[in-house]
Amino acid sequence: xxxxxxxxxxxxxxxxxxxxxxxxxxxxxxxxxxxxxxxxxxxxxxxxxxxxxxxxxxxxxxxxxxxxxxxxxxxxxxxxxxxxxxxxxxxxxxxxxxxxxxxxxxxxxxxxxxxxxxxxxxxxxxxxxxxxxxxxxxxxxxxxxxxxxxxxxxxxxxxxxxxxxxxxxxxxxxxxxxxxxxxxxxxxxxxxxxxxxxxxxxxxxxxxxxxxxxxxxxxxxxxxxxxxxxxxxxxxxxxxxxxxxxxxxxxxxxxxxxxxxxxxxxxxxxxxxxxxxxxxxxxxxxxxxxxxxxxxxxxxxxxxxxxxxxxxxxxxxxxxxxxxxxxxxxx
Numbered sequence: 001x002x003x004x005x006x007x008x009x010x011x012x013x014x015x016x017x018x019x020x021x022x023x024x025x026x027x028x029x030x031x032x033x034x035x036x037x038x039x040x041x042x043x044x045x046x047x048x049x050x051x052x053x054x055x056x057x058x059x060x061x062x063x064x065x066x067x068x069x070x071x072x073x074x075x076x077x078x079x080x081x082x083x084x085x086x087x088x089x090x091x092x093x094x095x096x097x098x099x100x101x102x103x104x105x106x107x108x109x110x111x112x113x114x115x116x117x118x119x120x121x122x123x124x125x126x127x128x129x130x131x132x133x134x135x136x137x138x139x140x141x142x143x144x145x146x147x148x149x150x151x152x153x154x155x156x157x158x159x160x161x162x163x164x165x166x167x168x169x170x171x172x173x174x175x176x177x178x179x180x181x182x183x184x185x186x187x188x189x190x191x192x193x194x195x196x197x198x199x200x201x202x203x204x205x206x207x208x209x210x211x212x213x214x215x216x217x218x219x220x221x222x223x224x225x226x227x228x229x230x231x232x233x234x235x236x237x238x239x240x241x242x243x244x245x246x247x248x249x250x251x252x253x254x255x256x257x258x259x260x261x262x263x264x265x266x267x268x269x270x271x272x273x274x275x276x277x278x279x280x281x282x283x284x285x286x287x288x289x290x291x292x293x294x295x296x297x298x299x300x301x302x303x304x305x306x307x308x309x310x311x312x313x314x315x316x317x318x319x320x321x322x323x324x325x326x327x328x329x330x331x
Contacts, residue, residue: 119149163295177326180210187223199237206244211326214303222299225292226256226319232282233260251322259316268309272297
């Protein structure tokens, strides 16, 4: 269609020029013949015949002009339809790509859900069959492992539910004035037990009076995922640093820094991409889906902030994200 339209336009222009020149020359020849050979001496008769030939000569010109305008209208309409068709094809292609990525992602989640369930089934079976012959320390040890499996399973399911809400547009976003010093401390305290299992120290250093205008649940989910990742990929006996400060642009910046296994440039590039999500094992063989960073990015953006990663393989990772300060919301 796009190739035919320019050809039709050129053909129409050629016909218009040809018809105009042809009939103008014939009209002029006829008019000269009448002026020299006519038997009507009256000036009014000659003017009448000349007018008739002039009008006769205008008829094909008007027809060609009409044809020209018609082709232009058809060409414009065809062009708009072609653009709409291209747009629809592009959207369909993107939708197919996204659906394929989500299918792949859900297959990863389904696979990784099996791991904590298998652990729970195996550990609970051991307790049921052998609890009477076990000493108290063995029962306690198995109970701790059951707790760890259920905690990982709950975190995975919770992240999945929250991400599904963001995809459906049903996430509750209720911004309010938050004291990030208190909220960050609460999240860190909940994760200290997981850190202690690997002898990891969480060092919290926040500027005073960090007041933000954001959704508390969304902020807590982001921080919990980032600190959880830092614990997962940190080595035994290391330190995780969490800092908070107010920037000159009015945004509050939270940074989580670990000295763990780190990432290369390719892994950083894929970190927020659902199409390349994959499960990565932690330093204590902890299971995961690679889903935490994807969810964190979407939640940070819901809170009108941004997130970035800096990392070096074998040296550790730094993740920074921002939230609006209360002063921005007031202004």
